[in-house]
Amino acid sequence: MIATDALTGQIKAAPRALPADNFSNGFYGQDILSVKQFNRDNLNYIYRVADEMRSLVKRFGKANLLDGKILANLFYEPSTRTSSSFQAAMLRLGGRCISINEVRYSSVTKGESLPDTIRTMESYCDLTVLRHPEKGAAELAARYARKPLINAGDGVGEHPTQALLDIYTIEDDLGRLDGLKVAMMGDLKYGRTVHSLTRLLSLYNTQFYFVSPEQLQMPDEILDEVRASGHPFEVLRDVQPIIGEIDVLYVTRVQKERFEDPTEYEKLKDFYIVDQALMAQAKADMILMHPLPRVYEIAMEVDDDPRAAYFRQMENGMYIRMALLAAVLGKA
Ligand code: NCD
Numbered sequence: 001m002i003a004t005d006a007l008t009g010q011i012k013a014a015p016r017a018l019p020a021d022n023f024s025n026g027f028y029g030q031d032i033l034s035v036k037q038f039n040r041d042n043l044n045y046i047y048r049v050a051d052e053m054r055s056l057v058k059r060f061g062k063a064n065l066l067d068g069k070i071l072a073n074l075f076y077e078p079s080t081r082t083s084s085s086f087q088a089a090m091l092r093l094g095g096r097c098i099s100i101n102e103v104r105y106s107s108v109t110k111g112e113s114l115p116d117t118i119r120t121m122e123s124y125c126d127l128t129v130l131r132h133p134e135k136g137a138a139e140l141a142a143r144y145a146r147k148p149l150i151n152a153g154d155g156v157g158e159h160p161t162q163a164l165l166d167i168y169t170i171e172d173d174l175g176r177l178d179g180l181k182v183a184m185m186g187d188l189k190y191g192r193t194v195h196s197l198t199r200l201l202s203l204y205n206t207q208f209y210f211v212s213p214e215q216l217q218m219p220d221e222i223l224d225e226v227r228a229s230g231h232p233f234e235v236l237r238d239v240q241p242i243i244g245e246i247d248v249l250y251v252t253r254v255q256k257e258r259f260e261d262p263t264e265y266e267k268l269k270d271f272y273i274v275d276q277a278l279m280a281q282a283k284a285d286m287i288l289m290h291p292l293p294r295v296y297e298i299a300m301e302v303d304d305d306p307r308a309a310y311f312r313q314m315e316n317g318m319y320i321r322m323a324l325l326a327a328v329l330g331k332a
Contacts, residue, residue: 064094163196
């Protein structure tokens, strides 16, 4: 466990919006802590760089844009895709990584605080990627860091790079981002990916549907933001009334690790299951998304449906992370 007193300190500043400069579209040397830092212009910039990264990988497999740079991958929570796609992104751009995925083998188990661990890693590396179970941990860490830091998930807070790859996938699959009807279904309370995705989709003309059991409803903080930004939204218990009209169905796993009471998790874990019968009622061009890992919520029989976009999301994650790394380290 890390020393909690380092985490309970007031978080002073909200993440700064990315400055508008003419170099790397404002990303150079910046932290990526929240999707609140993005606007339509700099998102589009990242998406176009990600397009280039995709063709670069397909044609050559690698480039040496980040030759000599080192990334610190610091994960205090389990991860398969986020951690390995950041590593693969760095390696494909010619950089190297130091990964601490097993914090139990690091000095964290000796009681080292998050700020001290960050200071250590950045004295060896050029950029830190941090995943941590506490909401606000990335902002706290960034206050101590002198080098750029990327939030790879802070508890129930945000997961900005996941939302970037989600929206990139929507644009790629549907060819547009405005005028879409987007339903999010599952654990909207603890699922950080839907918190970031809702905020980011609020930059576009989106009709939202939030489908969850009452206990796992989207937090008021996010609903208030959606309300304030003037986007129409509905809170529902069942996807049935809207399944035939939505363009995107984004499903999340019930976040077992966030429950204090395991019996409550057991009650809710298979509240929704997407199967072929449900997909048969959806539009022919609806896409079914999931940040993965999926557990019970999407039946494997759906995987071969061309509308299942989750494996495309997973691959796109590497291109988006390549684009971000290149932009933040200044060579995009
Ligand atoms: C998500 C996460 O860690 O928040 N996974 C991911 O990064 N793709 C979703 C989840 O764990 O359910």
